[in-house]
Amino acid sequence: MTFLNLFPHEISIGGVYIPPEFLAALLGLILALITSQFLNKYQVTKKFFYPPLVMLSMVVIYTLLIGLFIPF
């Protein structure tokens, strides 16, 4: 892996450049959905005051973590 690949860059799919934030947000949304299923199943959501904001926060947190630590 070259040095340049460590910087965020557009991902080319068939000549179409996808912004890295889009992929990070998509993966963040998928991970948040999976996490929310586990939280619902083990009834942890009962302890939250406002679950929709928890969902939004998870999306943001996962997006940031993926963007920071996974080099696209």
Next chain:
Amino acid sequence: MDKTTVYKEAFKTALAVAVVYGLALQLDWMKPYWAAFTVALIALPTAGQSFNKGIMRLAGTVPGCIAGIAILSIAPQDRWLFLFLGVCWVFLATYMTSSTKIFSYFWNIAGVTCLVILTGKVDSSEHVFNSAMFRTLETAMGIVVYMLVSVFLWPRTNLGSIKSTSVKLLNIQDQPFANLTSSREVAEEELDKLRNTQIQLLTKLGQDLFAEGSESYEVSKNAVNWLTFQKQCAALMQELDKWYLSLSSTEKRTVAKILPDLKKKVEAVREEIAMVQAGLSKGEEPPVHAAVKLELKQEELATLGNVDRIIFNGITNHFNEFANVVYQMRITIGDILNDRIPDKKAITKSSQRFWINPNINYESIRGALFASLCLIAGYLIWIYINPPGHQSWILITGALGMVVAGFPQLQAKLLILPLAITCAFGIAVYVFILPHLDAYWQLGLLMLILMFINCSLFKGGPGQLAGTVGIIGMIAITNPQVYSFPALANTYLFLLMGFGTVYLLSLVLDSPRPEKALLKKVDRYFKSLTYLVRNMEAYGTGRLSTFQRWLFNFHQYQLGLIPNSLPMWARFINKKWFSPTSMQDAQSLSNYLQGLTYRMNELIALNKLYGNRLRSDWINALRIWHQKLELVFLNWEIDKTADEVEQIQAQIKQAQHNLEAHISTYLAQEKEQPDDFKEEHLFDLLTGYLGISYAALNYAEVSNKVDWKNWRQEVITI
């Protein structure tokens, strides 16, 4: 609609889209897909409905264009003033969309058109003006082309729909009387179903009035009479509810003893309803004679307790009010059949001065705030991130925010998934099929086939809307035809990101779960009810300040709005988590809350008339009753589980017993009353109090069946 009709309507829409697209390209107009979108969005099952929607669209385009041009003129270089003015317009348009029934689509288009103008080519004032002009012109062309196609090809009209809907509605309203005369026991579920059907038919009647009015001169000429008839049908439903509610608190044997003529009078009213129906369906003018009047058998009434006398007084009053509405209906039908148009001066408009009766719709305010928030978010995303889509972020977030605000039950998955699929399909067509076509007849034929498949497959609803965006938006036909796959792919990403952003923003303001929305509405209902009970005495005696009166009117208005909005939310409840019985109970909650609303409004009116003429001992006695009611409603605001029904029954029985003692004392001592205050006025007032108590009892019974614990359970969902 049967399958043949679906295919015919789909073909008409597809043909109109292809024709108008070709015309716009031939005339070299800017953005020909605007005309195609107009056709796709105004296409409705009948010509009258489509014409009405088309006129609203055209009328809404004009103020939208003016607002867009004005904003660009005032703030061409100041981004924050530009945003502020745009937000103000979108707020106003969204509020008016959800708070007015007739001009809802007009305001929706006014808001969206403004955003279209703001995000168009704004490099010169000439281009801005041209955008506004072409937008209006292409909208008009779309309406004209679709109307011509729908009139000449398999026309479907609304002619006769008003009369047929009215006859069906009167049939439904006659059923409770039919049950009474046949002494048939009616289950509560059947009553709920009857009421829900009445509401649906009343809504349809309103829609038919405008649709048929757009097609038929006879209807539009008699518009005032038809609107009066519509109000009378709504009044009939209310009086029927009140009468049934008061009848349910008595025993059948007592009713037969006190009201021996009841069945005869009910038959007479049924005959009058049949005359109204004959007037509608056969054109036979109903004869005008005095309204049916029910009278109590006084000697038998004297044998009852005072509270029972009050109840029967109420039953008689409500029956007579119902009969009076039927009598007024006979006169209105006579006016319609003989084209007797009432004098405009004689029509008294309800005096709703804004500063006294603001009638602010809380749900509309929230929706308008949400649409504004979406617009601000889209603007900031464009300014600071500038992702694919660029300035169109303002359009997509603002327009979608307005759609979601107007129809909050629409869940994200209903929009995003169909859009992703149809747009991907559109891209595939664009890449693999379009480059092989050159002349418009080939491109137009492709557009026709795709729109036909879209309309016949989805038959309206979010799927058809998503398909329209996918086909017309993605398969862009321009003159000359230029192919740019990266631009299209960027548009696809932009649409998905835009929809996703609006969905995530919807999580900020409130939970997307219909169950939560329903619970919050019930919560707000009891908050308003508690406020009204607490301040009713002061309102009746004029001791409230201007602001408190305004607040009182606001809460009274909310009480009227909330019950009717519950069934719509109940339809979208997640069936996976709730049993069908629970869902039915949730829907029937609306009927009982509506009953509470009627009783409360009645009590407020009676209190205002007679409340300040009561002696102080009466006022004290009724104040105790106020406090009991307030406590019950406060409990229901905080905790949705109703008190044990027996407890509430015991409270009501105690209040009745106190009242009995009070009335007996009053009648025995015959103390002096003000000259204009009569015993029957007191009985009217007490009818109001008893009425609301029994309505509360009925609500408690149905509320106990709902599993509120299950409803309150928190779950993360999309």
